[in-house]
Amino acid sequence: MTRTHGAVVRPRQGAAAGVPVDEPAQPDRIRRPADAIRFAASCALLAAVMLLVSIAQQTTHGLQTDIAEGTAHAPRLLLSLATLASSFGVLAVPVAFAVERLFHKDGTRVAIALLAAAIALLVTIGLDDMVVSSAPGGVLDSLIWGGTATAPVHTDIAPVIAFVSAVGMAGRIRWQAATWTMIGLAALTGLTASYASVAALAATYLxxxxxxHGTLYAVGTPNPRPSGAAVVAALERLGLRPGRAVRLGDAAEGGTEETRRYGVVLAPSPAGPDGVDDDGGDIDADIDRDFDGDFDGDRGGRPLPGRGARHGEWDLELRVLDRDQQTAGILYRVWRLLRLRGATTGRTLRSLRRSLEQESLMAYAVDAAGARTPRLVGTSEVGTEAALLAYEHVPGRRLGDVPADEVTDALLTDVWRQFRRLQAGRLAHRRLEDGAVLVGDDGRAYVTDLRFGEIAAGDLALRLDLAQLLTTLALRTGPERAVRTAASVLGEEALAATVPLLQRVALSRATRAALRHRRDLLTRIREQIVRLKPETEAAPVRLERFQPRTIFSIVALSIAAYIVIPQVGSLDFAHLMSTATWWWVAVALGAAALTYLAAALMLMGFVPERLPLWRTALVQVAASFVKLVAPAAVGGVAINTRYLQRSGVRPGPAVASVGASQLMGMATHILLLILFGFLTGSANNATKDLAPSRTIVIVVLALGLVAGIALTIPKVRRVVTARLKSMFSGVVPRLVDVLQSPKKLATGMGGTLLLTVAFVVCLDASIRAFGGSLHWTSVVVVFLTANALGSAAPTPGGLGAVEGALTLALTISGLTAETATSAVLLYRLLTLWLPVLPGWAAFAYLQRKGAI
Structure with a gap:
């Protein structure tokens, strides 16, 4: 017999076959996350092999030579036997396994594996017959190993490897050993016969x-999950006799729960009329024997399963752990493991057995600690692909489903009491969201969802649990009530120790998503705790090994180096130094530096709030670094918006202020282009060719006609209107605020004009540095035209578009091609390339100071 928490549940006889289970039909095939992960890992390793053989050709050739010399001393008879065995066995063993699977009615999996083998055969033949002949050299030569081998991939064994990967031999040790032995012998044969190199074999395997795995994920693997009937039938191993069952939760309605849940009603015990069961014991006495006392006066006895028809809708709630779901969300967990310090993260990947043991141990530990939780009746494996945990069913609702008027202070206090018992037992729940707290029909709180729990938890994990539950309840009831009820149970000292951990990164994914709509909630929680304990240390604890912006900086710097180094390398510095007039170069450098001050004034003028000049100018320097990894019209907007938010401007007004400055800058740019284009045409006939040609006019008119027709379509018009609203929402009110302050208006418009003047002076000085000379109006038109193209170009910093436009426009304006090219290169050197390192330093400094 089975003893469960003080009550004896005697085994009941009878089969569970035919137990009705109400559940939707399961899909015939499923896509397992593990297949996608293995596919991605294989592709990544294949790319690594390609990179390795391309940069370490001598090493791979040396390894191949050593293997060839070593096998040359092996007995020829042994090599001949290996060749004979592999030639026959490399196909015979997989075929035999396929036949065995067909006898077990697993033909679908065999068909998918054959499809994978066919795809692999076609790919390898294509690589060997087409790619080698059309693209010899480089990596292919390294794979082929100097021409002594005949193929970059092993056509004979690649389909077999694909078949074995797709057919699934997990748990079949003998078949695995036989198959991989034959594949290994075939690889050895290829090495000794110089048919394939080591690198080619590695590439073939990957x-x-x-x-x-890619085929398996694309097509879907036959669903290995046991049916609900099989799950319920497994309860007999626990001495329980199910009567009926139904699938519970969102998954039954098309949702995506990680675990399946079933509600089960147990069948009446086969007892005689005298109330005695078949082993002579009294049923009611066995079932009702329970804890008579309660823990701290709030844990009354509850009947154990066995009389569900008389004590609620369900007797048991089953949680099913499916093996294919064990890798669900693994990429996110790996990311958290890498990003957060080890003490703050749990195990990333668990086997089915490990997950079953972990949740079982946590359930028993929580009950032993005195916290109220549904009792774990028992656990059992369900075949080889699943396991179940049978919990006593507690009628109730998740905390998130309880109406606000029913979430009383008494209920919150009860939640904190259960949490205190977890903390006293050093048990970390790690997922205390509103779905992990069950409010029973009796009005009491129960702790559920223990699958991520940890026993013997460290202080940091326990404090993180407190931060999570505090945030969860604050989202539900407000910071004031959450902190007040927590303090009444846990004390002010415990709450004060949690303040440094009230960070978004420390919370669960669902909680962080909820905080997007209540961005000030964590701050309000801290304020409430500090009011109770004014001497609280508020400095945050460093939980992250690195921040996402660190990765952004590394990637951005790498891209910038990739772009800048070839550009700078193309410059003829000797020619520039020998022909340039250096005092004009100094003027150009000073004008380039002035642009950052002008950009700062432009931004400050359209922000009613007060901004420091030097820090705002430093942000513009940092923006010069960001422009190299984003289009010119995007990078500056993003970093300025971030800067305003960090300076205390709310997100909406911050976006509106940057939009206002951009809108006024664009309007000024267009007006100056029209004005100076007219002045240039009347003052300098040499620039008449800058006037639009007939072709350009036709193209512009055609584009305008297409745009006009498109806007007559309601759906297109709605999309365009929505985009414009999102882009310039709040811009007009911000402009009205600026217009009410003549000083702000003068600062903004002055900065806009100064920015244009500084760039024009820089370009003009660059031209004069190489002996060129143009009328100043022509220089203005050339700059405005090129700048417009650079802003519209999708390339980082307008690379390519600006250089081409400037060089063409200066040549048309009368400069020689050599002078125009040199001037443009100097101008771009001063305004784009040289600021990269100072911009990166400013970007890092401002991040460190929390300014962006």
């Missing part, structure tokens, strides 16, 4: 694995 290619076969990638195709096998």
């Amino acid at each position: 290619l076969g694995r990638a195709i096998g």
Whole structure:
């Protein structure tokens, strides 16, 4: 018999076959996250092999030579036997396994594996017959190893590897050993016969694995999950006799729960009329024997399963752990593991057995600690692909489903009491969201969802649990009530120790998503705690190994280096130094530096709030670094918006202020272009060719006609209107605020004009540095035209578009091609390339100071 928490549940006889289970039909095939992960890993390793053989050709050739010399001393008879065995067995063993699977009615999996093998065969033939002949050299030569091998991939074994990867031999040790032995012998044969190199074999293995798992994920693997009937039937191993069952939760309605849940009603015990069961014991006495006392006066006895028809809708709630779901969300967990310090993260990947043991141990530990939780009746494996945990069913609702008027202070206090018992037992729940707190029909709180729990938890994990539950309840009831009820149970000292951990990164994904709509909630929680404990240390604890912006900085710097180094390398510095007039170069450098001050004034003028000049100018320097990894019209907007938010401007007004400055800058730019275009045409006939040609006019009119027709379509008009509203929402009110302050208006418009003047002076000085000379109106038109193209171009910093436009316009304006090219290169050197390192330093400094 089975003893469960003080009550004896005697085994009941009878089969569970035919137990009705109400559940939707399961899909015939499923896509397992593990297949996608293995496919991605194989592709990444294949790329690594390609990179390795391209940069370490001598090493790979040396390894191949050593293997060839070593096998040359092996007995020829042994090599001949290996060749004979592999030639026959490399196909015979997989075929035999396929036949065995067909006898077990697993033909779908065999068909998918054959599809993967066919794809692998076509790919390898294509690589060997087409790619080698059309693209010899480089990596292919390294794979082929100097021409002594005949193929970059092993055509004979790649399909077999793909077949084995897709057919699934997990748990079949003998078949796995036989298959991989034959594949290994075939690889050895290829090495000794110089048919394939070591690098080619590695590429073959990874290619076969990638195709096998990729096919399996694309087509879907036959669903290995046991049916609800099989799950319920497994309860007999626990001495329980199910009567009926139904699938519970969102998953039954098309949702995506990670675990399946079933509600089960137990069948009446086969007892005689005298109330005695078949082993002579008294049923009611066995079932009702329970804890008579309660813990701290709030844990009354509850009947154990066995009489569900008389004590509620369900007797048991089953949680099913499916093996294919164990890798669900693994990429996110790996990201959290890498990003957060080890003490703050749990195990990333658990086997089915490990997950079953972990949740079972946590359930028993929570009950032993005195916290109220549904009792774990028992656990059992369900075949080889699933396991179940049978909990006593507690009628009730999740905390998130309880109406606000029913979430009383008494209920919150009860939640904190259960949490205190977890803390006293050093048990970390790690997922205390509103779905992890069950409010029973009796009005009491129960702790559920223990799958991520941890026993013997450290202080940091326990404090993180407190921060999570505090935030969860604050989202539900407000910071004031959450902090007040917590303080009444836990004390002010415990809450004060949690303040440094009230960070978004420390919370669960669902909680962080909820905080997007209540961005000030964590701050308000801290304020409430500090009011109770004024001497609280508020400095945040460093939980992250690195921040996402660190990765952004590294990627951005790498891209910038990739773009800048070739550009700078193309410059003829000797020619520039020998022909340039250096005092004009100094003027150009000073004008380039002035642009950052002008950009700062432009931004400050359209922000009613007060901004420091030097820090605002430093932000513009940092923006010069960001422009190299984003289009010119995007990078500056993003960093300025971020800067305003960090300076205390609310997100909406911050976006509106940057939009206002951009809108006024664009309007000024267009007006100056029209004005100076007219002045240039009347003052300098040499620039008449800058006037639009007939072709350009036709193109512009055609584009305008297409745009006008498109705007007559209601759906297109709605999309355009929505985009414009989102882009310039709040801009007009911000402009009205600026217009009410003549000083702000003068600062903004002065900065806008100064920015244009500084760039024009820089370009003009660059031209004069190489002996060129143009009328100043022509220089203005050339700059405005090129700047407009650079802003519209999708390339980082307008690379390519600005250089081409400037060089063409200066040549048309009368400069020689050599002078125009040199001037443009100097101008771009001063305004784009040289500021990269100072911009990166400013970006890092401002991040460190929390300014962006």
